[in-house]
Amino acid sequence: MVNEILKSSDEVSTNQSQITITNLYKTFERDGKEKEVLRDINLNFKKGEFISLLGPSGCGKSTLLKLIGGLITKSTGSIQIDSQEVKDPISKVGFMFQKAVLLPWRTVEQNLILPIELAKGNIAEAKLRIKDLLSLVGLEGYEHYYPNELSGGMQQRISLARTLMTNPDILLLDEPFGALDEFTRENLNFSLMDIAEKSGKTVVLVTHSISEAVLMSDRIIVMGINPGHILEDMKIDFQKPRTDKIIATEKYAQYMLHIRDLLGVGR
């Protein structure tokens, strides 16, 4: 079913770079002073890759994600999506943040319709997708509930479904399940991996969790701080679909230790 309702466009072949970042710098100005937040970032993400941005607080993960999504402007360098320079948010990119920000006075269905309304899209057609999307995120039959009638985890599932409403090719996720308990978070992570694998979407996930990044990603971009820069672009070589059995492997332990070492965690 994922394949049918979340078909990804074939504009870019799987070997080509879909997101290309070249010599990217970002400086913020505050109180007349400039602060360099990202220095010389060079990355190529392929269509269908699951990438995590991992690093200490303040290293610029969210800033990089917002730059890729066109929510803020770069200082110098280039960010291209499917060979087009990113200047503004584009419809093939969907965002999801740590807080669900659902409108409390609208039902689940009305919240899901919102991005289509804003894009002046076909609402009748969109409504036909709602049942399938709710089933995909494990909330079939919740169309007429209001957000305050749902748990935090359920609200994030709705938020994920809302991001998928416009069927974006690329998902930019900023700690989407960071505020949830570990159990709910793990369940949602597996749902997300399932959706990403079956739909062929490209995912860029900001996370603080080394274990989450190793379990979920094809690649981990490990970042350092002051200013934010890339410490290592790591390929994570496990078969898909990923299961938690990999946690018990020697390779998993080696990845974990290597990243902990890079980030100076532990002793």
Ligand SMILES: Nc1ncnc2c1ncn2[C@@H]1O[C@H](COP(=O)(O)OP(=O)(O)OP(=O)(O)O)[C@@H](O)[C@H]1O
């Ligand atoms: N709009 C802004 N104006 C000024 N400085 C900003 C702005 N947005 C972010 N920064 C600064 O950029 C740096 C990186 O912030 P960012 O939120 O990207 O880091 P992060 O790695 O995502 O952190 P965290 O893991 O804590 O969420 C921080 O020093 C922050 O103060």
